[in-house]
């Protein structure tokens with residue numbers, strides 16, 4: 126499977142009569158299962174807009190988002206359902222991704238039922254427990270009846286990851302998924318996400334401000350500036366021989382927590 130952006134652009138209408146904003150400008154990239162692609166760039170460079178187009182949450186103004194060569198804009202019915210299941214989002218918890226009134230069992234169970242991933246109450250329950258344990262919430266049964274308010278920040282983020290992987294996606298688009306977490310918690314959640322590439326073959330488009338995080342987990346790095354992809358390539362290359370001045374500045378601005386491998 127391959128998820129691709131081909132020359133995608135997004136132009137937002139200007140707020141209150143202002144000039145239109147070109148949030149993404151002819152960006153091309155791709156991600157396959159098992160690959161960990163990090164997207165970095167300063168605030169406002171278009172990372173979230175690109176992510177939302179890859180997820181089919183907003184339409185591209187120009188260009189195409191393709192799943193295995195098929196334009197998601199023209200997908201209907203079963204094909205659309207297949208896309209919705211195969212490409213999952215994990216967003217930042219403070220953005221209100223979890224309903225505070227729903228227990229973990231309900232939050233994940235409704236996704237299992239929507240995508241018909243299991244049959245009967247016992248089947249759904251087993252599927253939820255399996256997903257919780259895959260993201261390190263063990264034993265899974267202990268988390269089923271909890272409300273989001275009864276979980277730590279790291280546990281909530283793990284529930285969001287469980288809700289994404291419970292439908293057996295091939296690709297996860299994660300936008301600042303660990304940015305709000307404390308350093309030690311962040312490291313654990315990241316390890317879990319990285320493990321899912323190895324154990325389940327999940328591919329990631331992983332958006333982050335956090336360059337030490339990129340250093341730790343990415344295979345490939347995409348650098349955005351003012352809506353454009355200005356540089357992309359294998360992590361080692363981007364970190365050791367950045368071609369763009371902008372990338373160099375971005376790397377220099379980040380606190381170095383560990384030496385480059």
Ligand SMILES: Nc1ncnc2c1ncn2[C@@H]1O[C@H](COP(=O)(O)OP(=O)(O)OP(=O)(O)O)[C@@H](O)[C@H]1O
Pocket residue numbers: 137138140146147148166167168169170171172173174175
């Ligand atoms: N709904 C919208 N309407 C108008 N302009 C928008 C909208 N969403 C984003 N923008 C603008 O598009 C540009 C790109 O925004 P985007 O959120 O994609 O950046 P980002 O790289 O994710 O930034 P951050 O790192 O701060 O999350 C910015 O100039 C932003 O102000």
Ligand SMILES: [Mg+2]
Pocket residue numbers: 172173174
């Ligand atoms: Mg953003």
